[in-house]
Amino acid sequence: MGKAVVRTSLRPDRILVARVNGSVVGVCGYTADGVSAVDLSWTSLRSHLSRRGATRAIAMLAILARSSSHEALVLDGICVAGNHRGLGIGTSLLDAAGSRAREFGFRAMRLTVVDTNPRAEALYRRLGFVAVGGGSLGVLSVVYGFDRYTTMERTFER
Ligand SMILES: CC(C)(COP(=O)(O)OP(=O)(O)OC[C@H]1O[C@@H](n2cnc3c(N)ncnc32)[C@H](O)[C@@H]1OP(=O)(O)O)[C@@H](O)C(=O)NCCC(=O)NCCS
Known part of the structure:
Protein backbone atom coordinates (compact mmCIF):
# COMPACT_ATOMS: atom_id res chain seq x y z
CA MET A 1 0.00 0.00 0.00
CA GLY A 2 2.79 2.45 0.98
CA LYS A 3 4.51 1.91 -2.38
CA ALA A 4 1.25 2.52 -4.26
CA VAL A 5 0.75 5.80 -2.40
CA VAL A 6 4.25 6.99 -3.21
CA ARG A 7 4.10 5.77 -6.83
CA THR A 8 0.99 7.75 -7.63
CA SER A 9 2.20 10.78 -5.66
CA LEU A 10 5.52 11.24 -7.49
CA ARG A 11 6.01 14.53 -9.33
CA PRO A 12 8.31 13.99 -12.33
CA ASP A 13 8.92 17.76 -12.61
CA ARG A 14 10.55 17.71 -9.15
CA ILE A 15 12.85 14.69 -9.61
CA LEU A 16 16.28 14.55 -11.26
CA VAL A 17 17.14 11.12 -12.62
CA ALA A 18 20.53 9.54 -13.44
CA ARG A 19 20.55 6.70 -15.95
CA VAL A 20 23.18 4.18 -17.07
CA ASN A 21 22.38 2.42 -20.34
CA GLY A 22 18.78 3.58 -20.03
CA SER A 23 18.26 2.19 -16.52
CA VAL A 24 17.61 4.50 -13.57
CA VAL A 25 20.52 4.32 -11.10
CA GLY A 26 19.96 7.47 -9.09
CA VAL A 27 17.30 10.00 -8.14
CA CYS A 28 17.26 13.35 -6.42
CA GLY A 29 13.95 14.93 -5.45
CA TYR A 30 13.51 18.59 -4.60
CA THR A 31 10.97 21.13 -3.44
CA ALA A 32 10.61 24.41 -5.30
CA ASP A 33 7.78 26.93 -5.35
CA GLY A 34 6.03 24.89 -2.65
CA VAL A 35 5.84 21.75 -4.83
CA SER A 36 7.66 18.62 -3.61
CA ALA A 37 8.90 15.47 -5.34
CA VAL A 38 6.21 13.45 -3.59
CA ASP A 39 2.77 14.96 -3.12
CA LEU A 40 1.78 13.58 0.28
CA SER A 41 -0.96 16.09 0.84
CA TRP A 42 -4.21 15.19 2.60
CA THR A 43 -6.05 14.93 -0.75
CA SER A 44 -3.41 12.66 -2.22
CA LEU A 45 -3.25 10.39 0.87
CA ARG A 46 -7.04 10.17 1.13
CA SER A 47 -7.26 8.80 -2.42
CA HIS A 48 -5.54 5.62 -1.07
CA LEU A 49 -6.08 5.58 2.67
CA SER A 50 -8.97 5.68 5.10
CA ARG A 51 -9.53 8.90 7.02
CA ARG A 52 -7.80 7.35 10.04
CA GLY A 53 -4.88 6.04 7.93
CA ALA A 54 -4.40 9.41 6.22
CA THR A 55 -4.46 11.22 9.59
CA ARG A 56 -1.83 8.84 10.98
CA ALA A 57 0.34 9.28 7.86
CA ILE A 58 0.12 13.08 8.03
CA ALA A 59 1.10 13.03 11.72
CA MET A 60 4.13 10.79 11.09
CA LEU A 61 5.24 12.67 7.97
CA ALA A 62 4.92 16.07 9.63
CA ILE A 63 7.86 15.21 11.89
CA LEU A 64 10.10 14.57 8.88
CA ALA A 65 8.72 17.34 6.67
CA ARG A 66 11.22 19.84 5.31
CA SER A 67 9.90 23.35 5.15
CA SER A 68 9.92 24.87 1.69
CA SER A 69 11.79 28.11 1.22
CA HIS A 70 11.61 31.22 -0.93
CA GLU A 71 15.39 31.48 -0.84
CA ALA A 72 16.59 27.92 -1.40
CA LEU A 73 15.81 24.86 -3.43
CA VAL A 74 15.20 22.18 -0.80
CA LEU A 75 16.41 18.67 -1.59
CA ASP A 76 13.84 16.03 -0.55
CA GLY A 77 16.17 13.07 -0.86
CA ILE A 78 19.02 11.68 -2.94
CA CYS A 79 19.81 8.05 -3.55
CA VAL A 80 22.10 6.08 -5.87
CA ALA A 81 21.69 2.33 -6.48
CA GLY A 82 24.01 0.34 -4.21
CA ASN A 83 26.09 -1.15 -7.03
CA HIS A 84 26.67 2.29 -8.60
CA ARG A 85 27.82 4.23 -5.55
CA GLY A 86 31.22 5.87 -5.34
CA LEU A 87 31.31 6.53 -9.11
CA GLY A 88 30.40 10.22 -9.06
CA ILE A 89 26.69 9.81 -9.81
CA GLY A 90 25.60 11.45 -6.54
CA THR A 91 27.94 14.36 -7.25
CA SER A 92 26.44 14.74 -10.75
CA LEU A 93 22.90 14.72 -9.32
CA LEU A 94 23.86 17.42 -6.80
CA ASP A 95 25.49 19.48 -9.57
CA ALA A 96 22.28 19.15 -11.61
CA ALA A 97 20.23 20.19 -8.56
CA GLY A 98 22.48 23.27 -8.24
CA SER A 99 21.81 24.16 -11.89
CA ARG A 100 18.08 23.69 -11.34
CA ALA A 101 18.25 25.93 -8.23
CA ARG A 102 19.90 28.68 -10.27
CA GLU A 103 17.27 28.33 -13.01
CA PHE A 104 14.59 28.91 -10.36
CA GLY A 105 16.54 31.97 -9.20
CA PHE A 106 17.36 30.63 -5.73
CA ARG A 107 20.41 31.91 -3.86
CA ALA A 108 21.08 28.45 -2.35
CA MET A 109 20.17 24.79 -2.15
CA ARG A 110 19.47 23.10 1.17
CA LEU A 111 19.36 19.54 2.46
CA THR A 112 19.14 17.62 5.70
CA VAL A 113 21.45 14.79 6.69
CA VAL A 114 21.06 12.50 9.70
CA ASP A 115 23.75 11.71 12.25
CA THR A 116 23.94 8.07 11.17
CA ASN A 117 25.15 9.07 7.69
CA PRO A 118 28.64 10.61 8.10
CA ARG A 119 29.79 9.59 4.60
CA ALA A 120 26.94 11.47 2.94
CA GLU A 121 27.69 14.47 5.14
CA ALA A 122 31.34 14.29 4.13
C1 LIG B 1 25.00 9.47 -0.57
C2 LIG B 1 24.92 9.00 -2.04
C3 LIG B 1 23.69 9.62 -2.70
C4 LIG B 1 26.17 9.47 -2.75
O1 LIG B 1 26.08 9.05 -4.10
P1 LIG B 1 27.39 8.45 -4.83
O2 LIG B 1 27.07 8.31 -6.26
O3 LIG B 1 27.84 7.27 -4.10
O4 LIG B 1 28.40 9.69 -4.58
P2 LIG B 1 29.73 10.02 -5.36
O5 LIG B 1 30.24 8.83 -6.08
O6 LIG B 1 29.50 11.26 -6.15
O7 LIG B 1 30.68 10.40 -4.17
C5 LIG B 1 31.16 9.36 -3.31
C6 LIG B 1 31.07 9.88 -1.92
O8 LIG B 1 29.72 9.78 -1.46
C7 LIG B 1 29.73 9.52 -0.07
N1 LIG B 1 29.02 8.28 0.22
C8 LIG B 1 28.07 8.21 1.16
N2 LIG B 1 27.58 6.98 1.25
C9 LIG B 1 28.24 6.22 0.35
C10 LIG B 1 28.17 4.84 -0.02
N3 LIG B 1 27.30 3.99 0.58
N4 LIG B 1 29.00 4.39 -0.99
C11 LIG B 1 29.86 5.24 -1.57
N5 LIG B 1 29.96 6.56 -1.28
C12 LIG B 1 29.16 7.04 -0.31
C13 LIG B 1 31.17 9.43 0.36
O9 LIG B 1 31.56 10.74 0.79
C14 LIG B 1 31.88 9.07 -0.92
O10 LIG B 1 33.18 9.50 -0.90
P3 LIG B 1 34.31 8.56 -0.25
O11 LIG B 1 34.28 7.31 -1.08
O12 LIG B 1 35.56 9.35 -0.37
O13 LIG B 1 33.89 8.28 1.17
C15 LIG B 1 24.81 7.45 -2.15
O14 LIG B 1 25.93 6.89 -1.54
C16 LIG B 1 23.55 6.85 -1.55
O15 LIG B 1 22.55 6.70 -2.25
N6 LIG B 1 23.58 6.48 -0.28
C17 LIG B 1 22.40 5.86 0.36
C18 LIG B 1 21.26 6.87 0.50
C19 LIG B 1 21.72 8.09 1.27
O16 LIG B 1 22.46 8.00 2.24
N7 LIG B 1 21.26 9.26 0.80
C20 LIG B 1 21.62 10.54 1.40
C21 LIG B 1 20.59 10.95 2.38
S1 LIG B 1 21.01 12.55 3.11
Missing part, protein backbone atom coordinates in the same frame (compact mmCIF):
# COMPACT_ATOMS: atom_id res chain seq x y z
CA LEU A 123 30.31 14.32 0.46
CA TYR A 124 28.11 17.39 1.00
CA ARG A 125 30.91 19.24 2.80
CA ARG A 126 33.30 18.44 -0.05
CA LEU A 127 30.79 19.91 -2.50
CA GLY A 128 30.57 23.20 -0.59
CA PHE A 129 27.61 22.64 1.73
CA VAL A 130 27.96 24.10 5.22
CA ALA A 131 25.88 23.42 8.33
CA VAL A 132 23.27 26.11 8.96
CA GLY A 133 21.13 24.40 11.58
CA GLY A 134 19.96 21.13 13.00
CA GLY A 135 18.01 19.46 15.69
CA SER A 136 17.02 16.30 17.48
CA LEU A 137 14.02 13.99 17.28
CA GLY A 138 14.22 13.30 21.02
CA VAL A 139 12.11 10.32 22.12
CA LEU A 140 10.96 9.77 18.52
CA SER A 141 14.50 8.73 17.59
CA VAL A 142 13.49 5.18 18.61
CA VAL A 143 10.84 5.18 15.87
CA TYR A 144 13.01 6.62 13.10
CA GLY A 145 16.38 5.07 13.94
CA PHE A 146 18.30 8.35 14.18
CA ASP A 147 18.38 11.23 16.63
CA ARG A 148 20.24 14.27 15.43
CA TYR A 149 20.06 15.84 12.00
CA THR A 150 21.97 18.68 10.37
CA THR A 151 20.61 21.16 7.84
CA MET A 152 23.22 22.15 5.26
CA GLU A 153 23.25 24.79 2.54
CA ARG A 154 25.32 25.51 -0.50
CA THR A 155 25.02 29.13 -1.60
CA PHE A 156 25.60 30.45 -5.11
CA GLU A 157 27.44 33.53 -6.18
CA ARG A 158 25.20 36.08 -7.87
Whole structure:
Protein backbone atom coordinates (compact mmCIF):
# COMPACT_ATOMS: atom_id res chain seq x y z
CA MET A 1 0.00 0.00 0.00
CA GLY A 2 2.79 2.45 0.98
CA LYS A 3 4.51 1.91 -2.38
CA ALA A 4 1.25 2.52 -4.26
CA VAL A 5 0.75 5.80 -2.40
CA VAL A 6 4.25 6.99 -3.21
CA ARG A 7 4.10 5.77 -6.83
CA THR A 8 0.99 7.75 -7.63
CA SER A 9 2.20 10.78 -5.66
CA LEU A 10 5.52 11.24 -7.49
CA ARG A 11 6.01 14.53 -9.33
CA PRO A 12 8.31 13.99 -12.33
CA ASP A 13 8.92 17.76 -12.61
CA ARG A 14 10.55 17.71 -9.15
CA ILE A 15 12.85 14.69 -9.61
CA LEU A 16 16.28 14.55 -11.26
CA VAL A 17 17.14 11.12 -12.62
CA ALA A 18 20.53 9.54 -13.44
CA ARG A 19 20.55 6.70 -15.95
CA VAL A 20 23.18 4.18 -17.07
CA ASN A 21 22.38 2.42 -20.34
CA GLY A 22 18.78 3.58 -20.03
CA SER A 23 18.26 2.19 -16.52
CA VAL A 24 17.61 4.50 -13.57
CA VAL A 25 20.52 4.32 -11.10
CA GLY A 26 19.96 7.47 -9.09
CA VAL A 27 17.30 10.00 -8.14
CA CYS A 28 17.26 13.35 -6.42
CA GLY A 29 13.95 14.93 -5.45
CA TYR A 30 13.51 18.59 -4.60
CA THR A 31 10.97 21.13 -3.44
CA ALA A 32 10.61 24.41 -5.30
CA ASP A 33 7.78 26.93 -5.35
CA GLY A 34 6.03 24.89 -2.65
CA VAL A 35 5.84 21.75 -4.83
CA SER A 36 7.66 18.62 -3.61
CA ALA A 37 8.90 15.47 -5.34
CA VAL A 38 6.21 13.45 -3.59
CA ASP A 39 2.77 14.96 -3.12
CA LEU A 40 1.78 13.58 0.28
CA SER A 41 -0.96 16.09 0.84
CA TRP A 42 -4.21 15.19 2.60
CA THR A 43 -6.05 14.93 -0.75
CA SER A 44 -3.41 12.66 -2.22
CA LEU A 45 -3.25 10.39 0.87
CA ARG A 46 -7.04 10.17 1.13
CA SER A 47 -7.26 8.80 -2.42
CA HIS A 48 -5.54 5.62 -1.07
CA LEU A 49 -6.08 5.58 2.67
CA SER A 50 -8.97 5.68 5.10
CA ARG A 51 -9.53 8.90 7.02
CA ARG A 52 -7.80 7.35 10.04
CA GLY A 53 -4.88 6.04 7.93
CA ALA A 54 -4.40 9.41 6.22
CA THR A 55 -4.46 11.22 9.59
CA ARG A 56 -1.83 8.84 10.98
CA ALA A 57 0.34 9.28 7.86
CA ILE A 58 0.12 13.08 8.03
CA ALA A 59 1.10 13.03 11.72
CA MET A 60 4.13 10.79 11.09
CA LEU A 61 5.24 12.67 7.97
CA ALA A 62 4.92 16.07 9.63
CA ILE A 63 7.86 15.21 11.89
CA LEU A 64 10.10 14.57 8.88
CA ALA A 65 8.72 17.34 6.67
CA ARG A 66 11.22 19.84 5.31
CA SER A 67 9.90 23.35 5.15
CA SER A 68 9.92 24.87 1.69
CA SER A 69 11.79 28.11 1.22
CA HIS A 70 11.61 31.22 -0.93
CA GLU A 71 15.39 31.48 -0.84
CA ALA A 72 16.59 27.92 -1.40
CA LEU A 73 15.81 24.86 -3.43
CA VAL A 74 15.20 22.18 -0.80
CA LEU A 75 16.41 18.67 -1.59
CA ASP A 76 13.84 16.03 -0.55
CA GLY A 77 16.17 13.07 -0.86
CA ILE A 78 19.02 11.68 -2.94
CA CYS A 79 19.81 8.05 -3.55
CA VAL A 80 22.10 6.08 -5.87
CA ALA A 81 21.69 2.33 -6.48
CA GLY A 82 24.01 0.34 -4.21
CA ASN A 83 26.09 -1.15 -7.03
CA HIS A 84 26.67 2.29 -8.60
CA ARG A 85 27.82 4.23 -5.55
CA GLY A 86 31.22 5.87 -5.34
CA LEU A 87 31.31 6.53 -9.11
CA GLY A 88 30.40 10.22 -9.06
CA ILE A 89 26.69 9.81 -9.81
CA GLY A 90 25.60 11.45 -6.54
CA THR A 91 27.94 14.36 -7.25
CA SER A 92 26.44 14.74 -10.75
CA LEU A 93 22.90 14.72 -9.32
CA LEU A 94 23.86 17.42 -6.80
CA ASP A 95 25.49 19.48 -9.57
CA ALA A 96 22.28 19.15 -11.61
CA ALA A 97 20.23 20.19 -8.56
CA GLY A 98 22.48 23.27 -8.24
CA SER A 99 21.81 24.16 -11.89
CA ARG A 100 18.08 23.69 -11.34
CA ALA A 101 18.25 25.93 -8.23
CA ARG A 102 19.90 28.68 -10.27
CA GLU A 103 17.27 28.33 -13.01
CA PHE A 104 14.59 28.91 -10.36
CA GLY A 105 16.54 31.97 -9.20
CA PHE A 106 17.36 30.63 -5.73
CA ARG A 107 20.41 31.91 -3.86
CA ALA A 108 21.08 28.45 -2.35
CA MET A 109 20.17 24.79 -2.15
CA ARG A 110 19.47 23.10 1.17
CA LEU A 111 19.36 19.54 2.46
CA THR A 112 19.14 17.62 5.70
CA VAL A 113 21.45 14.79 6.69
CA VAL A 114 21.06 12.50 9.70
CA ASP A 115 23.75 11.71 12.25
CA THR A 116 23.94 8.07 11.17
CA ASN A 117 25.15 9.07 7.69
CA PRO A 118 28.64 10.61 8.10
CA ARG A 119 29.79 9.59 4.60
CA ALA A 120 26.94 11.47 2.94
CA GLU A 121 27.69 14.47 5.14
CA ALA A 122 31.34 14.29 4.13
CA LEU A 123 30.31 14.32 0.46
CA TYR A 124 28.11 17.39 1.00
CA ARG A 125 30.91 19.24 2.80
CA ARG A 126 33.30 18.44 -0.05
CA LEU A 127 30.79 19.91 -2.50
CA GLY A 128 30.57 23.20 -0.59
CA PHE A 129 27.61 22.64 1.73
CA VAL A 130 27.96 24.10 5.22
CA ALA A 131 25.88 23.42 8.33
CA VAL A 132 23.27 26.11 8.96
CA GLY A 133 21.13 24.40 11.58
CA GLY A 134 19.96 21.13 13.00
CA GLY A 135 18.01 19.46 15.69
CA SER A 136 17.02 16.30 17.48
CA LEU A 137 14.02 13.99 17.28
CA GLY A 138 14.22 13.30 21.02
CA VAL A 139 12.11 10.32 22.12
CA LEU A 140 10.96 9.77 18.52
CA SER A 141 14.50 8.73 17.59
CA VAL A 142 13.49 5.18 18.61
CA VAL A 143 10.84 5.18 15.87
CA TYR A 144 13.01 6.62 13.10
CA GLY A 145 16.38 5.07 13.94
CA PHE A 146 18.30 8.35 14.18
CA ASP A 147 18.38 11.23 16.63
CA ARG A 148 20.24 14.27 15.43
CA TYR A 149 20.06 15.84 12.00
CA THR A 150 21.97 18.68 10.37
CA THR A 151 20.61 21.16 7.84
CA MET A 152 23.22 22.15 5.26
CA GLU A 153 23.25 24.79 2.54
CA ARG A 154 25.32 25.51 -0.50
CA THR A 155 25.02 29.13 -1.60
CA PHE A 156 25.60 30.45 -5.11
CA GLU A 157 27.44 33.53 -6.18
CA ARG A 158 25.20 36.08 -7.87
C1 LIG B 1 25.00 9.47 -0.57
C2 LIG B 1 24.92 9.00 -2.04
C3 LIG B 1 23.69 9.62 -2.70
C4 LIG B 1 26.17 9.47 -2.75
O1 LIG B 1 26.08 9.05 -4.10
P1 LIG B 1 27.39 8.45 -4.83
O2 LIG B 1 27.07 8.31 -6.26
O3 LIG B 1 27.84 7.27 -4.10
O4 LIG B 1 28.40 9.69 -4.58
P2 LIG B 1 29.73 10.02 -5.36
O5 LIG B 1 30.24 8.83 -6.08
O6 LIG B 1 29.50 11.26 -6.15
O7 LIG B 1 30.68 10.40 -4.17
C5 LIG B 1 31.16 9.36 -3.31
C6 LIG B 1 31.07 9.88 -1.92
O8 LIG B 1 29.72 9.78 -1.46
C7 LIG B 1 29.73 9.52 -0.07
N1 LIG B 1 29.02 8.28 0.22
C8 LIG B 1 28.07 8.21 1.16
N2 LIG B 1 27.58 6.98 1.25
C9 LIG B 1 28.24 6.22 0.35
C10 LIG B 1 28.17 4.84 -0.02
N3 LIG B 1 27.30 3.99 0.58
N4 LIG B 1 29.00 4.39 -0.99
C11 LIG B 1 29.86 5.24 -1.57
N5 LIG B 1 29.96 6.56 -1.28
C12 LIG B 1 29.16 7.04 -0.31
C13 LIG B 1 31.17 9.43 0.36
O9 LIG B 1 31.56 10.74 0.79
C14 LIG B 1 31.88 9.07 -0.92
O10 LIG B 1 33.18 9.50 -0.90
P3 LIG B 1 34.31 8.56 -0.25
O11 LIG B 1 34.28 7.31 -1.08
O12 LIG B 1 35.56 9.35 -0.37
O13 LIG B 1 33.89 8.28 1.17
C15 LIG B 1 24.81 7.45 -2.15
O14 LIG B 1 25.93 6.89 -1.54
C16 LIG B 1 23.55 6.85 -1.55
O15 LIG B 1 22.55 6.70 -2.25
N6 LIG B 1 23.58 6.48 -0.28
C17 LIG B 1 22.40 5.86 0.36
C18 LIG B 1 21.26 6.87 0.50
C19 LIG B 1 21.72 8.09 1.27
O16 LIG B 1 22.46 8.00 2.24
N7 LIG B 1 21.26 9.26 0.80
C20 LIG B 1 21.62 10.54 1.40
C21 LIG B 1 20.59 10.95 2.38
S1 LIG B 1 21.01 12.55 3.11
